[in-house]
Amino acid sequence: MIDLRTLTIKKAHEHLKNGDFSVTDLVNEYLKVIKEKNNEINAYVEVYSDISEQVKIAEDMFKNGTATLMTGIPVALKDNMLFEGHIASASSHMLENYKATYDSSIVKQLKDQGVVFLGRTNMDEFAMGSSTETSAYGNTKNPLDTSRVPGGSSGGAVASLAMDGALVSLGSDTGGSIRQPAAFCGLVGLKPTYGAVSRFGIISMGSSLDQVGPFGKNVEDAEILFNAINAYDEKDSTSVKKEERIAPLPLKKKIGVPRSFLSGDGIDKEILKNFEESCQKLEKAGYQIVDISLPLIKYSLAVYYIICPAEVSSNLARYDGIRYGLHAEADKLYEVYTKSRGKGFGKEVRRRILLGTYILSYGYYDAYYNTAIKVRNAIKEELKNAFLDVDAIITPTSPLMPFKFGEKLEDPISMYLADLFSVPANIADIPAISIPSGKNNEGLPFSLHIMAPLFREDILFAIGKDFEKQV
Amino acid sequence: MNLADIKKLSDLARIDMSNEEMEGIAKNFDSILAYVGQVEEASKLIDKESEVKDSQNYKLHNIMREDVATNNRGEYTDKILEDAPDTLDGFIKVKQIL
Secondary structure, eight states: OOOGGGOOHHHHHHHHHHTSSOHHHHHHHHHHHHHHHHHHHOOEEEEOTTHHHHHHHHHHHHHTTOOOTTTTOEEEEETTBOOTTSBOOTTOGGGTTOBOSSOOHHHHHHHHTTOEEEEEEOOSGGGOOSSSTTOTTOOOOBTTBTTBOOOSSSHHHHHHHHTTSOSEEEEEESSSTTHHHHHHTTOEEEEOOTTTBOOTTBOOSOTTTOEEEEEESSHHHHHHHHHHHBOOOTTSTTOOOGGGSOOOOOOOOEEEEEGGGGGSTTOOHHHHHHHHHHHHHHHHTTOEEEEEOOTTGGGHHHHHHHHHHHHHHHHGGGOOSSSSSOOOOOSBHHHHHHHHHHHHSOHHHHHHHHHHHHHTSTTTTIIIIIHHHHHHHHHHHHHHHHTTTOSEEEEESOSSOOOBTTSSTTOHHHHHGGGTTTHHHHHTTOOEEEEEEEEOTTSOEEEEEEEOSTTOHHHHHHHHHHHHHHO | OOHHHHHHHHHHTTOOOOHHHHHHHHHHHHHHHHHHTHHHHHHHHSOHHHHHHHHHHTOOOOOOOOOOOOSOTTTTHHHHHHTOSSEETTEEOOOBOO
């Protein structure tokens, strides 16, 4: 028996190296859990059929001495990551039969390191949502409390980890889709700097915002998986070359709290109380906590719900029922388009495409899109200036505790508010991490959100590890 | 927003939708647009000087690669056609356009 609950990448690697157990043993333990729990939790939408071949490659690497830290580590993919020969559907009817014709760069990088991909995990359709309720594959339950949502959009990826159905997993984050589900399931989630991890072969949502990142049970695991995919990729034109990334500087051990951002409506009182306790813990760990003023940051969510639908409406124009994806029969080409798209896309996706179409239409483009870009640039500048004085900025990860199924689905604005604190990092391209910060009386998790300057993931890991020791 | 406005958007977006759904979206849009309209208020807080600096700082530029063939002719054809709903002699088949 391997104790999966306390297993970390480093521990697993030591055991594999020493021969305490083999990659086959390790993978079988996880497959056993998946078999036992996935029917109820619905974290995985597919367990891959070629796992034994992947395992063989990893075991050979251990035998011939080419194994690295990630070799043989069981990883869950999000259903929007292309893995050649396997279905990648973005949890949409539109792509339910789409078989990837190539590997995404992250899959290729991890394949080279001998990772074992267990399967693809459920998500909000095309990553649009904060609860995984918009998936075409049904709801994923929160393993900590099955009457509640796991968060979203990477809800399956986080639930696979929370139910011990993977050692680490990968998600994508456009407005909080890694960090908010990590918060809801009591795990660590990292959204790297825009341009740090390649998006080649990831099904696009909002291209100026999307980033791929890791989930882990602790900061160290998230850091190791991030390091394994943190590379320049010429196939992604937004990928930043290593020499253009900012070199690490020593920490000042000073953290900023944007007080006025925390005083808005709709923020759970219990969460604010836990946040104050987190500040005290960081002070105990030797950090100076200071109040900072960020007057524009509260507009990030409004900026997001202009830029994101605009990019969604153009990115999803490619799904036309002709080359791949769902195809509806009709006599004329135009009707093939409208019927395929009407049938293939779910309700929230249709709503956002229409919203984006409106925002980008003649007469409204300036008022919405151009104004949002102007405010976005000013928010970037505001955060850049704040980081001249502090190493990092902290808030709670989510303004809401994990909610029940159906609670927010019919009211888009209240669902959108779930991303209030996570969206600024996407707007400003900066890295951010969510870290468990305790539980309430009902056993539901709290989470601390830390943001750092561009390409300073090292700051997030350093503060995160100091914080973990205090919780 | 009324039904006719949403109908026009669904035509532009090439999405077939029921009237009932479009009526629901019309209602949602009013509250979403009121919310995102806050950017107007935010833009008034931005001073002109920093705005000019911003537009210089955040100017986008194209990343180009060399214009050379990256694969052999027909190398991926079969793989790609496997995903296509309707094919004929190595091509993707489409319906009549007009």
